[in-house]
Amino acid sequence: EDKVVQSPLSLVVHEGDTVTLNCSYEVTNFRSLLWYKQEKKAPTFLFMLTSSGIEKKSGRLSSILDKKELFSILNITATQTGDSAVYLCAIPTDSWGKLQFGAGTQVVVTP
């Protein structure tokens, strides 16, 4: 059975801290892994990863995939209060483009 597990479920950090979020997965035929950020509205796309060891970066956010150990991490450096959100990880589970989402990690950044 395909599975996406995110950890931790939630965390609270101070502004300026670095955050590392984990997404472990099991899927029959891996194609890609996606990260989304969800504030009090719709999820917004952050990254899509397809190859191991190649870091994707956008500002203070970066992500990397390990296809051997079946996980991805999302790093946020120099956190700001605007980074407070739920971060979702998802994988396509079949050839029809359907995504299975993890439960998400809630990040709270305090001033």
Next chain:
Amino acid sequence: IAGITQAPTSQILAAGRRMTLRCTQDMRHNAMYWYRQDLGLGLRLIHYSNTAGTTGKGEVPDGYSVSRANTDDFPLTLASAVPSETSVYFCASSDFRLAGGFSDTQYFGPGTRLTVL
């Protein structure tokens, strides 16, 4: 219009009533999806459509129906609403193609908050 729009933004509905949630995209994406999001359960796929004229069932399809008459619109209908269908509903689309050259990235609409009493 830019991206995906959903209507209504929110709705309170009496149990047993029929309700259609609307979703329109202007990105000419082939694939569209409906999810519900509930606390502790995350995003769960209700129905999807890979191209106009075709639809498929997701993880939690019971009580819901969809249609895809054209590329842009993908309405979700609750035939006879029940309180357990109280949720936030998100529509999404992607440039997914069975023939390949696709992207798995899905883009989400702003959501509809539905309360069934």
